[in-house]
Amino acid sequence: MEERQWQAIEACDSGSDGEFYYGVRTTGVYCRPSCKSRTPKRENVRVFGTTDEAVNQGFRPCKRCRPEELAWRGAGEEVVALVKGLMQARFAEALSLELLAEEVKMSPHHVHRVFKRETGQTPGEFLLEVRMRAAKELLRTTEWSVTEVAGQVGFVNLSHFSTVFHEQTGQTPTQYRGGAGER
Ligand SMILES: [Zn+2]
Known part of the structure; x- marks a missing residue:
């Protein structure tokens, strides 16, 4: 786990939602960074890039923050607005999903998924x-x-x-x- 990830968990930072998930070894539950449940002991925390990873490692989604639903619409809208803005400003360039993802500091997979969910279109279609x-x-x-x-x-x-x-x-x-x- 990186220091900034731990800081995000401690601060319940919603800005990090979707970027990673964390599981708590003692409870077997995984959460979004913004989860308001009690901050776990650092040594029990495992960080995952995706919900699939967490599930594959045997973790269950938290009932409180529902990481599997990715229902953080606010954050999703923000990502979409950012990515759309970039595409509208720079469509003349050889844009790739990787490049866009780098600009918004997220994984290409995540950008694609959020964009599709929020708009019904892929970034490429847009x-x-x-x-x-x-x-x-x-x-x-x-x-x-x-x-x-x-x-x-x-x-x-x-x-x-x-x-x-x-x-x-x-x-x-x-x-x-x-x-x-x-x-
Ligand atoms: Zn949670």
């Missing part, structure tokens, strides 16, 4: 939406070539961009641009 919206805007409002537009919305490969664009809109970028001009 990012694609942002990129497609930006691409449409650029096709409508600029004279840039399709290659330039693709690059501006984070695609390194033009044919990949065209394929994805077609899948999403039913039109090629050029068709879309032509149609937009007529309206």
Whole structure:
């Protein structure tokens, strides 16, 4: 266990919820860091990255903080807002889930799970939406070539961009641009 994890447990720090879980050897129960139950003795604490890990080690979820439900909506919303903000600001870059996760100081797995639970979309689906919206805007409002537009919305490969664009809109970028001009 890292010192900051122990400090989070002692402080019932809800900001650490989802980042890790801790089990108490003497009770066989595992909790979220924010659990308000009595602070356990440090030597009895085991730290887990996921609820699965805790369960595999024979721990039961705490009835009080319900770590298995991940019902900490406040924290989840915060993560989603942060990740969405990053994607909206940096969609032109080669963003990966790993990179986003690093920015919000969580595991990629955790970011993916929370995002999906809160929004019904994966981070990748959301990012694609942002990129497609930006691409449409650029096709409508600029004279840039399709290659330039693709690059501006984070695609390194033009044919990949065209394929994805077609899948999403039913039109090629050029068709879309032509149609937009007529309206
Ligand atoms: Zn608990």
